[in-house]
Amino acid sequence: MSSWLPWLDRQGRVSGLRAAAFALVLLPALILAYEAWAGQLGAKPWTRAVHDTGTWAVRLLLVTLAISPLRRVLDFGKLLGIRRMLGLSVLAYAAAHLILYCIDLGWDVGLIVSEIVKRFYLIVGITALIGLVALGATSTDGMIRRMGAKAWQRLHMLIYPIALLGLLHFALQSKIDVTQPVLMSGLFALLMVYRGLERFKIALTTPVLVAAALGTGLATALSETAWYAFATGASAWLVFQANADILVYQELASMRPGHWVALVGLAVALVRAFRGRQKPEPRRARAGAPAQAVS
Numbered sequence: 001m002s003s004w005l006p007w008l009d010r011q012g013r014v015s016g017l018r019a020a021a022f023a024l025v026l027l028p029a030l031i032l033a034y035e036a037w038a039g040q041l042g043a044k045p046w047t048r049a050v051h052d053t054g055t056w057a058v059r060l061l062l063v064t065l066a067i068s069p070l071r072r073v074l075d076f077g078k079l080l081g082i083r084r085m086l087g088l089s090v091l092a093y094a095a096a097h098l099i100l101y102c103i104d105l106g107w108d109v110g111l112i113v114s115e116i117v118k119r120f121y122l123i124v125g126i127t128a129l130i131g132l133v134a135l136g137a138t139s140t141d142g143m144i145r146r147m148g149a150k151a152w153q154r155l156h157m158l159i160y161p162i163a164l165l166g167l168l169h170f171a172l173q174s175k176i177d178v179t180q181p182v183l184m185s186g187l188f189a190l191l192m193v194y195r196g197l198e199r200f201k202i203a204l205t206t207p208v209l210v211a212a213a214l215g216t217g218l219a220t221a222l223s224e225t226a227w228y229a230f231a232t233g234a235s236a237w238l239v240f241q242a243n244a245d246i247l248v249y250q251e252l253a254s255m256r257p258g259h260w261v262a263l264v265g266l267a268v269a270l271v272r273a274f275r276g277r278q279k280p281e282p283r284r285a286r287a288g289a290p291a292q293a294v295s
Helices: 016-037 043-075 077-104 111-119 119-136 143-148 149-156 159-174 179-199 206-232 236-249 259-280
Strands: none
Touching: 016 043, 016 077, 016 236, 043 077, 043 159, 043 179, 043 259, 077 119, 119 149, 119 159, 143 149, 159 179, 179 206, 179 259, 206 236, 206 259
16 A cells, blocks of 8 residues: 555655645645535536636646656756656546536536537547546556557657647637636746757757747747737737736736746746756866766
8 A cells, every 4th residue: 555655655755745746736626625615616616616627637737747847957857756646636637627517517418418519629628638548547557567668658648739638628618818728828838848958959058948938938928919819809919018017017917927937937947057056066087087987
């Protein structure tokens, strides 16, 4: 049983990082359960619960996807130890999202199927959930051995198109206010930029990370502008100008998704710069020996 306890590492020792990750994934469910018990979910409690579990599934999916790039950017290998737990939590919240939706419709199978078939955003969401189930079912060490590392890796690369489907589902069901979907999409884009830098072997220097943060923040602002312009007919220039309100009013309430994406990227660049300063320099060779000869 000790190997299944989420706060223990593979050696059976208590891990502060794993315990913190477990608390992170459990906290939203506990808050939702308390609000339901206290009658704080509003006039449509089941609908509110459906939305909250779906939102947390997307958030935790982005946290899961952030593990690999942040491990490299921040040079913190221990992050890999919590990736499986985070991935399974995404599946749990996504499954709860569907179950609560079925409860909201009174478990009327005919109604549920008809709603899914005639609404494109539900088809997108179900497709993403099926993908998450496939990844969750093959996430064990035994499945990795049976499938082989390469086949397993190819299958789990599907997490990226699954994430895109999840973000599309999130945006389409949000209808008018797409602040959260745009923010989540911007953070996903930032993670993809980090992967692109690694793929093209671009050094993760502080200036590169700062440029990535500012560029992705601007792209997020432009995507928000385009969404409102095409979906609601709002003036694209006025929507884009709203991103400058933070400079005019200097209030956190004026911050748009593009600002948050840029700030997250800048925070990563700052931590990277700090860790770079803390990293000890390689020992110099003694007695004139070449540096590469010293282990």
